[in-house]
Amino acid sequence: MPKRLILPGERPLVLVVDDDATPRRLAAAYVAQLGFPVLSAADGEEALRLIEREPVTIVISDWNMTPVDGLALCREVRARDHGRYVYLVLLTARSGREDLLAGMRSGADDFLVKPVDRERLQVRLRAAERIISLERGLREREAQLDVALAALREDLEAAAFAQRQLLPAPNVHHGALTCATRQVASSIVSGDIVNVVRLCPERLVLYALDVCGHGARAALRASVLRHHLDGASLRSNAGSGSPATMVAELNERFPSGDDGLDYFTMLLAVVDAGSGEVRFCQAGFPPMIHLPAGGGSRLVGAGGPAVGFFPGTTFEEQRLALADGDRLLIASDGMLEARSSNGEAFGAERLMACAERLGHLTAEACAASLLETLRAWHEDDDPPDDITLICLDHRGDTHANRLA
Amino acid sequence: MRTDWPDAHIAVVRFTASRLDALEAVEVRRELLATIEAGAGSLVLDMQSVTFVDSSGIGMLVSILKRLGMAGTLVLLHVNEHVMATLALVQLDRVFAIAQDEASAIGLARGDIGP
Numbered sequence: 001m002p003k004r005l006i007l008p009g010e011r012p013l014v015l016v017v018d019d020d021a022t023p024r025r026l027a028a029a030y031v032a033q034l035g036f037p038v039l040s041a042a043d044g045e046e047a048l049r050l051i052e053r054e055p056v057t058i059v060i061s062d063w064n065m066t067p068v069d070g071l072a073l074c075r076e077v078r079a080r081d082h083g084r085y086v087y088l089v090l091l092t093a094r095s096g097r098e099d100l101l102a103g104m105r106s107g108a109d110d111f112l113v114k115p116v117d118r119e120r121l122q123v124r125l126r127a128a129e130r131i132i133s134l135e136r137g138l139r140e141r142e143a144q145l146d147v148a149l150a151a152l153r154e155d156l157e158a159a160a161f162a163q164r165q166l167l168p169a170p171n172v173h174h175g176a177l178t179c180a181t182r183q184v185a186s187s188i189v190s191g192d193i194v195n196v197v198r199l200c201p202e203r204l205v206l207y208a209l210d211v212c213g214h215g216a217r218a219a220l221r222a223s224v225l226r227h228h229l230d231g232a233s234l235r236s237n238a239g240s241g242s243p244a245t246m247v248a249e250l251n252e253r254f255p256s257g258d259d260g261l262d263y264f265t266m267l268l269a270v271v272d273a274g275s276g277e278v279r280f281c282q283a284g285f286p287p288m289i290h291l292p293a294g295g296g297s298r299l300v301g302a303g304g305p306a307v308g309f310f311p312g313t314t315f316e317e318q319r320l321a322l323a324d325g326d327r328l329l330i331a332s333d334g335m336l337e338a339r340s341s342n343g344e345a346f347g348a349e350r351l352m353a354c355a356e357r358l359g360h361l362t363a364e365a366c367a368a369s370l371l372e373t374l375r376a377w378h379e380d381d382d383p384p385d386d387i388t389l390i391c392l393d394h395r396g397d398t399h400a401n402r403l404a
Numbered sequence: 405m406r407t408d409w410p411d412a413h414i415a416v417v418r419f420t421a422s423r424l425d426a427l428e429a430v431e432v433r434r435e436l437l438a439t440i441e442a443g444a445g446s447l448v449l450d451m452q453s454v455t456f457v458d459s460s461g462i463g464m465l466v467s468i469l470k471r472l473g474m475a476g477t478l479v480l481l482h483v484n485e486h487v488m489a490t491l492a493l494v495q496l497d498r499v500f501a502i503a504q505d506e507a508s509a510i511g512l513a514r515g516d517i518g519p
Contacts, residue, residue: 212459213426259433260467261460265494284494306494309466333459333493385458 012132013054014038014125017047017061017073018091027060027091027116034122044068048076057084058128060112060121063092063103071106078107085135087128091116156188156216163189163219166226168196171364174204175273176324176394180363181206182371184334184387191218192332192386193226197234203241204273205234208285208388209266210332212256218386221262225254243268243281244317247307251283251315256308263308267301267330276322276394281315283307286333289352291359293325297352300328322394327363329355329370330392334385338378346377363391405435414513415444416481416506419453424461433464437471445476446513448506452482457490469500477501481509 014036018024024040031038039054041047045068050056059077063070070090077086090108092099103111109131110124163185172179179196191211199205209225211218233246247268256263265284271277280288284306287299300320305313322328331351338346354373358366367389374387408416417439421428436447447468457465469478479501483491491497503509 210459212463256463256466258467260463260465260470261429263463263466265459286493303493303495305496306462309494310499 011036012057012087012129014058014060015041015047015050015054015056017041017044017059017065017070019043019062019065023062023091023115027121030116030118030121031060031125033118034125036125044070044073044076047073051077051082051086052080055084056086057132058087058089058125060089060091060124062114063090063094070108071102074103074106074108084139085132087131089124089128153188159216159219160185160188160190163223166193166195166223168194172196172198172204174198175201176276177204177271177273178363178393178395179204179206180367180391182367182387182389184371184383185214185219186334186383186386187215189216189219190386191215191222192334192388193222194388194390195226195230196390197230199234199238199241199270202273204271205241205269206271206330206390206392207266207268208330208332208390209264210285210334210386210388211264212261214386217261221264225250225264228253241270241279242317243270243279244315247281247283247315248313251307251313252311254308255311260309263306265306265333269330271322271392276324276326278320278322278328280318280320282318283315286331286336286348288320289329289331289348289355290320290322291327291329291355293323293327295356295359297356299348299352322392324394326394327355327359327366328390328392328394330388330390332386332388334383334387335374335389337385338374338383338387340377341379346374350377363393367391405432407439409444410510411514412443413445414448414510415439415442415446416448416450416510418450422453423456423458424451424454424464425456425458426460429460429464433467436468440468440471446472446479447476448479448481448503448509448513450481450506450509451484451487454487455484457487462490462494462496465500466496477513477515479503479509479512481506 014031016024016028019042028038028040039050041050043065061070061073074088088108089110089112090103091112091114093114112124167183168181170180181194183192183194191214193209195207197205211221237246267282267285269278269280282301282304287301289297290300291297304315336346336348354370358369405420406418472478481503483502501512503512
């Protein structure tokens with residue numbers, strides 16, 4: 001449907017409809033004298049064609065016409081979307097209550113008694129002009145909001161693109177270690193961050209961090225935290241490689257604001273690339289899942305406080321020895337809390353059972369398969385919370401063979 | 405939410421929502437701050453209706469605890485098992501006072517501000 005743009009300040013275009021030529025010409029002449037641009041139509045059908053083609057916003061129509069009468073014209077105009085409001089005035093010699101109600105039910109805005117009186121016409125046109133101007137203002141604001149919303153969304157998409165470029169390689173090899181990471185954002189940008197850093201030839205650092213909430217606020221905070229972690233934290237702790245010290249520093253450096261919504265949970269692990277020893281700090285993050293080479297699985301991690309709540313909090317280091325062929329999974333609560341359509345959480349037990357069946361796959365294939373299972377579980381492309389998954393393999397022999 | 409005042413300095417706030425999530429937390433926080441403004445030095449939050457608390461809900465509870473300061477106590481009453489596990493994951497079960505019945509909840513709240 002062609003839509004003519006109506007310029008602000010322009011006077012509304014009036015259409016006079018009457019199958020009787022004399023009153024039609026008289027009404028059109030009055031309208032023109034009052035300073036409005038005017039068109040005429042000799043019946044309802046012609047009127048509808050003109051309303052489609054021209055930016056008519058006020059219609060002054062006779063009631064009794066054939067085959068399309070004034071009431072039918074009103075109904076037809078209301079049934080179509082013209083991209084603008086069309087103000088409808090019915091001309092009538094009728095003044096009965098039932099007639100007026102029928103006119104209003106058909107969509108008429110106002111009535112004018114025949115024969116048309118110039119002063120009454122002027123008053124009706126002024127009222128119409130006010131309504132049209134209000135409606136035009138609303139439409140303009142709506143269009144501005146659409147533009148603003150699209151710009152915001154574009155900004156977020158750009159931020160998400162930048163954020164994805166910060167993701168570690170999906171598969172990182174370091175010594176005897178292979179580390180696969182996956183991340184899924186719930187609302188374009190993610191409040192989860194994940195990284196795998198080769199701290200030195202002997203050590204691999206990996207962390208998963210989940211900022212409270214999700215969306216832009218959480219994502220910006222996550223990006224700031226990542227910047228700090230990869231820079232200052234790792235530089236100043238490269239020697240000791242103490243995960244608890246790094247987390248404690250973050251706790252002092254990034255306290256949560258007054259509304260309590262900027263705290264975060266994280267799991268930071270420093271892994272010895274040769275021996276497979278894992279030193280980790282679990283700060284409010286769910287326990288890890290250890291899958292020994294011999295089969296089975298168990299939860300690892302005694303828990304710990306979240307980061308940013310209280311200054312002076314003590315964070316503890318925990319340890320785990322990965323034997324050759326062992327696998328370690330780190331999953332954010334977005335994964336564990338993902339719910340099926342009947343409200344059941346995916347949960348750690350299900351994740352363990354799934355992972356146990358994937359022992360024959362590479363770390364990368366295992367992570368991909370687990371996310372596939374999760375997607376089928378929540379039956380939705382957008383998870384309700386950000387999801388991070390790390391799959392770490394300690395495969396000394398196979399790696400050594402590949403290098404040889 | 406309904407609020408009872410066992411005495412002038414202790415408010416028992418009864419949640420009615422089943423989820424204490426990002427949507428709910430903003431409104432709940434506003435009401436709890438207003439309750440503190442109205443003179444509550446310690447708060448008992450009756451969580452009977454609450455079956456789920458997300459990270460924003462947790463953050464909100466901690467912000468209220470901080471707002472009460474050293475002199476006040478935040479007591480959680482009737483915490484369901486799942487919510488308890490969520491609190492335990494971030495070790496807040498060691499930070500909030502937790503009570504199984506209203507009389508002991510009010511006792512805990514009174515203990516910290518009484519003479």
